[in-house]
Amino acid sequence: MTIQFRNETFRNDFTYANSPGNIPRFPFPFPEDVYMYSTNVEPHHATRAGSPFEHAFDVDEHYVAEMKDRALVLADDPGRCQALPHMETAGWDFVELVMVSKARDYPDLFELTIDGDRWHWINKPLQIDDTFIFGDSSALPCHPMEYIGRQVQGDHAILDQRDGNLWLDAGIITAQADWSLDFDVGMNFFEWHAPVPLAHELGVFQRALKFLLSLPQGQPSRRLNWTLTVNPRLDTSPENYPKWGPDRTTVTPENIGEKIHLRVELQTFWRLPRSNAILFPIRTYLMAMNEVVTQPKWGRRLHRVMRDLRPELVEYKGLSRYHPILVEWLSQFDDGAPTSPGIFPD
Amino acid sequence: MSASDHLIPVVVSKVVEVNSIIKRFEFKHIHGNELPAFSGGAHIVVEMLDGSTKRKNAYSLMSSPFERGQYAISVRRDDDGRGGSKFMHEKVEAGMKMNISAPVNLFSLDLRARKHLMIAGGIGITPFIAQMAQASELGAPFELHYAARTAAQAAYMDSLQDRFGDNVTCYCDDAGGGPDLAELLSDQPLGTHVYVCGPKGMIEAVVKTATDLGWPAAHIHFEHFLSPPVGQAFSVHLAKAGIDIAVGPEQSLLEAIEASGTPVNCLCRGGACGQCETRVVTCDGDIAHNDHWLDDDQRASKQFIMPCVSRFRGERLELDL
Structure with a gap:
């Protein structure tokens, strides 16, 4: 299957959209009509051809445009990509994982030839053709994490494992839902999750940490997380809050369908072999409300989830200002019919 | 979920009698594929099918983490144990097919360390052999102090001194005893991490001496021998x-x-x-x-x-x- 990469923007004129064929493969995050936190982790096995769970690192029609947006963010703010000095080995683990996976899963787009330490990598969509010595960072234009992070959709954090905890010691984060690498870098698992409401009391993080500390090599896991974003903007960082915060005041009942986007993170967890660190890709998918409701099951369910969302979560996810009109708008797509289990459209 | 749920089929490529109590086993992937990369200090779980009994024992990888063609472990024979080491010593020979888990590391180097100070007792040497290969490849300063009961039982002592030179200091109980821990631990550069693997008493002595000298707990790492005891049904x-x-x-x-x-x-x-x-x-x-x-x-x-x-x-x- 050849992917037609869209020429589109995630800022200013916001030309981002999903083509009709791309809509049904959206990772809709609600398996039921009600939402509450859970440690909703499952093995990251190849699942359902055509879905974003088919391959280790999903490549879709937004790939090239997302990589251009990342380059713009990094040019403005190099602090979005940071690695503490001990994280270089982990950077190379990341290079290997992405290159091996993509060359295997998308042979028409990516090619990798390994001859001992000498690696030849071809990335056709981004027109990259590089030869380098694996493990020799001086042969790359930048840190290995940045090199490969500019070629893979989604933000990537790398967590060092020591002292029975995980430490956010490296990352390339340009498409985040309102958290800052610059603020969090060097923090441990509980520190960087401190702002999340309710989940601490539920013991979610204790269980999640125990799970991650024992994550075996070759057995990645995944979960979905979600929020809402006004306009298809990838870079909703605290650093740029003045640019996107005011967008929330622009939502009206008339423009809600095009303005409000369901923002889903496909989070995966990978044990890295040489560094014993954990790679944490956070892959963001955006879909306008108008696109979501083209799938009747999703329209019904999203209405029910939003209507019954706990107030703490409405607040934490930054939805307070437009939550009531969104629920009202969504209600026109909910005829009360039952919905089928699972996330995929009927 | 556990690492030993997804086993890797291997063939025993070599069995070497290191001394009277220790044998080294080398494994290659059954189809000649590369084995997973790993980090120094990692172990694998070896599945042993002994008639109707299935045992799973964990052994530290001692081969270089940069060697993907084969893995090596060393097994000390324990005649009073559950029979796993006895099975390895008596039944396992070159050419045999076995299953192993992917590597798991619960004793990894802290890559922030300015220096790695390693203290091994007896068969506790094995994770350090892989760690030294890793540290030396990364250019990280390290020092190994390796104590054994007798020169005859001191597996790999000579070859380690050949490979890593002055970074390795050896001690034998029959020739003057182990390292002076207080002296060793009181004179290390700031940012040193200490790692110990060996008998219980040795681990306790290192942890206590380091703690008494004011070492931060996060700079003290240890791994106990991993073997479940026998008992009554x-x-x-x-x-x-x-x-x-x-x-x-x-x-x-x-x-x-x-x-x-x-x-x-x-x-x-x-x-x-x-x-x-x-x-x-x-x-x-x-x-x-x-x-x-x-x-x-x-x-x-x-x-x-x-x-x-x-x-x-x-x-x-x-x-x-």
């Missing part, structure tokens, strides 16, 4: 599964649970990592807590057990599995 009720299982004298409770098909988390299989911690529903009798994980209060409460190493003696034990 007992039976256990698994409450969620609704079944009774029998644990043989040379079988661990964990192995018996696995044999019943009941899911249970685990990693180190040696009472150190905490993954298999299980709630006790009913305990009419005594639990022999052989782990390094539970604290004294948890043990006294009889509400927790580590099935990988701990055993039971009494009327009834019911677990939340």
Whole structure:
């Protein structure tokens, strides 16, 4: 299957959209009509051809445009990509994982030839053709994490494992839902999750940490997380809050369908072999409300989830200002019919 | 979920008698594929099919983490143990097919360290051989102090001195004894991390000496030998599964649970990592807590057990599995 990469923007004129064929493969995050936190982790096995769970690192029609947006963010703010000095080995683990996976899963787009330490990598969509010595960072234009992070959709954090905890010691984060690498870098698992409401009391993080500390090599896991974003903007960082915060005041009942986007993170967890660190890709998918409701099951369910969302979560996810009109708008797509289990459209 | 759920088929490519009590086993992928990369200090779980008995023992990888063509482990023969090491010594020979887990590292180098100070006792040398290969490739300063009972039992001592030169200092009990820990630990550059693997007494001595000298706890790393003890047979009720299982004298409770098909988390299989911690529903009798994980209060409460190493003696034990 050849992917037609869209020429589109995630800022200013916001030309981002999903083509009709791309809509049904959206990772809709609600398996039921009600939402509450859970440690909703499952093995990251190849699942359902055509879905974003088919391959280790999903490549879709937004790939090239997302990589251009990342380059713009990094040019403005190099602090979005940071690695503490001990994280270089982990950077190379990341290079290997992405290159091996993509060359295997998308042979028409990516090619990798390994001859001992000498690696030849071809990335056709981004027109990259590089030869380098694996493990020799001086042969790359930048840190290995940045090199490969500019070629893979989604933000990537790398967590060092020591002292029975995980430490956010490296990352390339340009498409985040309102958290800052610059603020969090060097923090441990509980520190960087401190702002999340309710989940601490539920013991979610204790269980999640125990799970991650024992994550075996070759057995990645995944979960979905979600929020809402006004306009298809990838870079909703605290650093740029003045640019996107005011967008929330622009939502009206008339423009809600095009303005409000369901923002889903496909989070995966990978044990890295040489560094014993954990790679944490956070892959963001955006879909306008108008696109979501083209799938009747999703329209019904999203209405029910939003209507019954706990107030703490409405607040934490930054939805307070437009939550009531969104629920009202969504209600026109909910005829009360039952919905089928699972996330995929009927 | 555990690493040993997804096994890698290998063939024993070489068996070497290192000395009278230690053999080295080398494994290659059954189809000649590369084996997973790993980091120094990692172990694999080796599955042993001994007639109708299935044992799973963890052994540290001693081959270089940069060598993907084969893995090497060393096994010290323990005639009083559950039979795993005896099986390896007596039954395993070159050409045999076996299954191993992907590498798991519960004893990794702290890559922030300015210097790695490694202290090994006896067969505790094996994880350090891989770690030294890693440190030396990364250009990180390291120093190994390796103590053995006798020169004859000091596996790899000569070859390590050949490979790593002055970074390696050896000690034998029959020739003056082990390192002076107080002296060693009181004179290290700031940012040094100390790692110890060896007999219980050695680990305790290193941890205590370092702590007394003011070393931060996060700079002290240790790994206990990983082997469940033998004991008397007992039976256990698994409450969620609704079944009774029998644990043989040379079988661990964990192995018996696995044999019943009941899911249970685990990693180190040696009472150190905490993954298999299980709630006790009913305990009419005594639990022999052989782990390094539970604290004294948890043990006294009889509400927790580590099935990988701990055993039971009494009327009834019911677990939340």
